[in-house]
Amino acid sequence: MIEIADLTKRYGSFTAVDSVSLTVEQGQFTVLLGPSGSGKTTVLRMINRMVEPTSGRVLLNGVDTATMRPESLRRTMGYVIQNTGLFPNMTIRRNVATVPRLLGWDRRRIEERVSEMLDLVGLDPDTYASKYPHQLSGGEAQRVGVARALAADPPVLLMDEPFGAVDPLTRERLQLEMKRLHAKLRKTIVFVTHDIDEAVLLADRIALLREGHLEQYAAPEKLWIEPASEFVKGFFGENLGLRIMARHCLSSVPFKPLDPSVSCAAAPHVEDSVTLKEALAELVGAKATKLIVCHEGAPRGVVDFETLVKALGDGSAPA
């Protein structure tokens, strides 16, 4: 758990971060979101003491990080940055092994861990371990960056616009994989971005910053239903509802009951594994008022527009 209390950073007369307080629960995916100059990266860098706060504290599991040796603190937090920061003079194997080597793991354990990490991020160790960073595509390099950050199994992962420099298609795939990794590993993640879609897709909670101030810190659904200010409302815009629909799976929605004799092939239908947004698109595309929800070809219920919207409207839909 990371507790940020009254964190402030001033550079001369300029206040980059102004008294920000927020708590990131164990295993929670928190996104620091905001326009450029909002202080989000500065907040992130104060968590691992790459930037020392002017005032305020960061507690890691109740311990004030100011009392810890910065190097030891950083070795317990995976760190991923936009341009990967892979070491061009080292193979992928050596890059991924960085923190385990700093921690003095033995050779065999490191070798096993490197293979395991490359597998985890979808890169074949036999193909990639001996390559150098310049031989990788942007997406592959960023996967290695994530593998390297996770190598010593840190409980916390800090990510600073990690997918900002890759092409949109790759970015989307990396985002989905990040979501999968988080679901699997349950790391506490603090993730900086200025991309609203990315934030809404990935975050358990979003901290929206503006000019160093924390505007609101809440789940995306709550930001939609109860925006704390006009700025919050305006920042997310009209599309937030639709973006939130992309977060939820149709199977999480209470369907309307269905006449058991209806077959899936007979009428417009969707699989229950799609997102609400995809179900809505299907509904509009089929020019229908309702869809039969199927699970591996067997009908399970009916959804219509009202069901889809209500699923979000009360804010109860699970993240």
Add this chain to the structure above:
Amino acid sequence: MIGWRTRAGTLGHWAGVTVLGAVTAWMTFDATGFELLLRFLVPDQRAVLYPTKPLSVLMGEQVYLTMASSAIALVVGVTLGLIALSRAGKPFRDLIMSVGNLAQTVPSVAIMALVIPLTGYGAEPVVIALVLYSILPIMLNVVAGIESVSPDAIDAATGMGMTPRQRFLSVQLPLAMPVIMGGVKNMLVINVSAATLGAVVAAGGLGMPILAGFKEYNDAYILEGALPSITLALFIDRLLSPPDTRDEAVA
């Protein structure tokens, strides 16, 4: 993933190094053979080999002058470069740089003339002149090399918990090495030829037959000193140039 082109590049590189090394060694140690070559090149000259000292001794002196001055310049240049880069040295950086610059503007011969009253004739004035001349390029390349390291790599190294020392030794220094080695190579190549100046102040070296050739209008002596000096410089240049191992990036 070493392609044939990479392997061919490496092979060609080492072939060049071997040939240049062998030619230099041949001229140095096979006096009879080298004499035949000089007679062929300068047919109308009666004596083609400088009589005072054999070429192997002259080469030894040449290598000594080059290595002694380069080693000292390397230590001083790297130290000054690191001081200029350090937090404490930042304010003095311009000063250090301009002192280095100044040292390079003074002609080596003038430096030798100035230090001879203090050191007397021999190797010392040459070594001092070459050192003063070589410090700047080494220092500049150390600074340029370290500063060329990508800030992202440094940020990542710090963020993953490397101490400043670990970061310097395992990230900054290796990444700066090609640039620093480029400076070392240039220094050695320049010093090999510049060490021929030693003849002027009785420090020996390959400059002696050249100087004698001047005085006695004997082109063969000049070639005897110049040819091994040239091949030695080329040998060092090739030896320290990285082979062309660039591999095509995977798309």
